[in-house]
Amino acid sequence: MAPLMLLTFVSASLFLFVEANDPDGGDAGSEGECLTEINAAREAVGFSSFLKANVAEEGKHLPAAFDNKSEEDYHASAWKPVCEFLLPKTSDESEPVVVATIDRFASGTYAFKALESETPRCSDIVEEWKTAYNNFNGLPPPYSEQEQAYSSQENVSFVAMHNPSSDATADCRVVTCTRKTTTQQQNREKTGTTATEANGYALICMTTPDVLPVDGSKAPFTEGQWGQIVTAFEGSAPAVLPSLLSLTAAALAVALSVL
Helix, strand or coil, X not given: CCCCCCCCCECCCCCXXXXXXXXXXXXXXCCCCCHHHHHHHHHHCCCCCCECCCCCCXXXXXXXXCCCCCHHHHHHXXXXXXXXXXCCCXXXXXXXXXXXXXXXXXXXXXXXXXXXXXXXXXXXXXXXXXXXXXXXXXCCCCCCCCCHHHHCHHHHHHHHHCCCXXXXXXXXXXXXXXXXXXXXXXXXXXXXXXXXXXXXXXXEEEEECCCCCCCCCCCCCCHHHHHHHHHHHHCCCCCCCHHHHXXXXXXXXXXXXXX
């Protein structure tokens, strides 16, 4: 999978493979980021607003953050691949092997947008996700590894935002990854250290239930649900099947002939 094709599907872990230096900390942020704008987009197509999952409900929340006190915790964290993507590797250091996972990403359909700061421009992000509608030529298909529609994270984000399940939940947060680098300086005049800090940010929305299961058992939308989306985006329902149009025309011709 190409590096930018992030979070396409998550069953046991995050699908992102980019080498990086080791960030020192990760903040999973607070719940509900951009949910007002996302729910407005859902309501525009006739879908109900996302529900907020109960704290006790398992499998409906993003993993807990890791702090900068334990390098071991970072290397075992589910957030490690995300931070590696947001803070790309800047040296030839080898990457330690991850031998365990403290907290995994649960099964769900994920929307993702890398940010320039910790403050997301929610309306712009939602509009960007909505434009992915134009990438679908008809009813979106079930997931498969060969399906090109889902090689684009924007397309997956579109599906996630429009998760049609009546009981759909969403956990949307701004994730912050921080990497602190210390450089040793030695010369004739002075000796000391210089510390620098880099931050990476992303908006991640975990939606459940998963409407793009990796087994490809079903399409994300029914014909009726996709029809609602088409009507909202184009102002008309999907085209009626040609055969039905022909039958209707024939019936009308017969009716007119007997007048």
